[in-house]
Amino acid sequence: MMKIATYNVNGIxxxxxxxxxWLEETAPDVACLQELKAPQEKFPLEAIENAGYKxxxxxxxxxxxxxxxxxxxxxxxxxxxxxxxxxDEQSRYIEAEINDVIVGCLYLPNGNPAPGPKFDYxxxxxxxxxxxxxxxxxxxxxxxxxxxxxxxxxxxxxxKPERWVEDALFxxxxxxxxxxxxxxxxxxxxxxxxxxxTIYTYWDYFRNAFGRNAGLRIDHFxxxxxxKKRLTAGGVDKQVRGWEKTSDHAPVWIELADK
DNA sequence: ATGTCCGCGCGACGCGGA
Numbered sequence: 001m002m003k004i005a006t007y008n009v010n011g012i013x014x015x016x017x018x019x020x021x022w023l024e025e026t027a028p029d030v031a032c033l034q035e036l037k038a039p040q041e042k043f044p045l046e047a048i049e050n051a052g053y054k055x056x057x058x059x060x061x062x063x064x065x066x067x068x069x070x071x072x073x074x075x076x077x078x079x080x081x082x083x084x085x086x087x088d089e090q091s092r093y094i095e096a097e098i099n100d101v102i103v104g105c106l107y108l109p110n111g112n113p114a115p116g117p118k119f120d121y122x123x124x125x126x127x128x129x130x131x132x133x134x135x136x137x138x139x140x141x142x143x144x145x146x147x148x149x150x151x152x153x154x155x156x157x158x159x160k161p162e163r164w165v166e167d168a169l170f171x172x173x174x175x176x177x178x179x180x181x182x183x184x185x186x187x188x189x190x191x192x193x194x195x196x197x198t199i200y201t202y203w204d205y206f207r208n209a210f211g212r213n214a215g216l217r218i219d220h221f222x223x224x225x226x227x228k229k230r231l232t233a234g235g236v237d238k239q240v241r242g243w244e245k246t247s248d249h250a251p252v253w254i255e256l257a258d259k
Numbered sequence: 260a261t262g263t264c265c266g267c268g269c270g271a272c273g274c275g276g277a
Contacts (some may be wrong), residue, residue, distance in 0.1 A: 010277085011265050035277090037266060062266055063276070110277060150277095204277085206262035248264075248277085 001232070002072070002099065002256045004030040006146040006219055008107070008202075008249035011037040012065070015247055016044055022240050023051050028253055029072045030098055032105035033057075034148045036065025036091075043067065060091035066105045066147070068096050078102065083135075085128045092125070101227070101256070102136065102143035108150045111168030119168050122150070126177040133181050136224065142259070143224040145186070148249065150218055151178040153188065156198070157217035169218060187228040189221035189254050190236075201236055202249045210241055219252045230256040 005028035009015040012033065023031065031053070036043065040059035048055050054074045057067035058081070068075045075096035082093045095104040106129070111122030136143050152170045155161040164170040182188060190199055200215025209215065223231060234254035241250040 014265060035265090112277075204262085205264055209262095245264095 001258060002030070002101065003028045003253055004032070004103070004144065004146070004221075004256065005237075005251050005253040006032040006034070006105070006148075006221065007251040008034040008148040008219060008247060010035050010247040010249065012044060012067075013038055013042065014245065016047060018240065018243055018246055020047060020051055021243070022237065022251060023053070023069075026237060026251070026253070027071075029070065030075075030103060031069040031251075032103065032146050033067040033069065034065070034105070034107035035063075036060075036067060037063060038065055056094060056096060058091040058094045064091045064107055066091060066094045066107050068094055068098075068103055068105050070096075070098050072099055075103070079104075082125075082129050082132050084131065085125070088125070093129075100142060102139075102141055104136070104143070104145040104147075106145060106147035106149070108148060110150050111174065114166070114168040114171055119171075119173075122168060123173055123177060126174070130177065130181050130184075133186065133222075134184050137185055140226065141224065142226045142230070144189075144227055145222040146220065146252075148218060149178065149220050151175060151220075152216050152218055153178055153191070153220075157200075159200070159214040159216070164216075169216065181222065185225055186222040187225075187231075189223050189231055190217070190234050190252065192228070192231065193234045199236060200250075201252050203241060205248050219249060221252065221254050227256060230259060232257050
């Protein structure tokens with residue numbers, strides 16, 4: 001069994017105590033992190049290693065930043081940045097192989113305000129990422145693409161859909177781009193496990209959103225066909241969102257059977 | 260429109276980003 005988690009930490013420096021507590025209490029084998037908000041040299045490698053994890057990361061000053069942690073062996077890096085997106089200066093993707101599973105960790109652009117240049121950047125990024133997802137599927141290997149997609153896939157995934165129709169996370173262009181990836185043959189793991197449940201992974205810091213359960217589902221696990229067959233469980237570590245000095249996202253995890 | 264948290268540059272608050 002392999003347990004893999006994704007967690008948008010919203011600043012790894014400020015989040016370090018919460019991150020370490022979560023790693024200790026839930027013990028994922030692999031953890032994909034987003035929004036490090038730290039330059040490459042400020043990644044807290046010693047604390048992560050003391051917690052039992054090897055790590056690779058793609059940092060950036062102030063914003064973005066992604067990392068892959070593993071306690072089942074060194075992550076073997078495959079890509080840093082989405083392939084064929086070399087002009088992208090933002091640290092939003094890192095990909096590794098761990099125990100014969102390809103793990104892609106992404107932080108998709110937010111895209112607000114929409115319309116505008118940030119929304120254009122989001123759609124362009126999704127287009128290039130979609131091509132990479134297709135290339136990955138062609139390898140026919142166990143692969144997953146996880147992280148903060150900044151896309152609300154359906155009306156079921158937001159507490160009040162009508163309030164989000166103009167938002168870059170829920171606009172038709174974003175949702176269509178996301179569904180185009182699924183149509184290639186990727187499986188939305190949490191939705192597959194819980195077809196009808198309300199599942200949220202993010203609650204903003206405003207207006208007591210968490211207390212009111214005014215959430216969004218924007219952190220996703222997409223599985224290639226060989227991994228879909230191995231999916232046994234998944235969930236959201238919602239309790240973490242209630243901790244002191246916490247992120248606005250909660251960690252999400254899945255479990256995969258050994259082949 | 261509101262609201263809150265993060266990192267930054269500056270010089271202990273204001274700003275961009277989310």
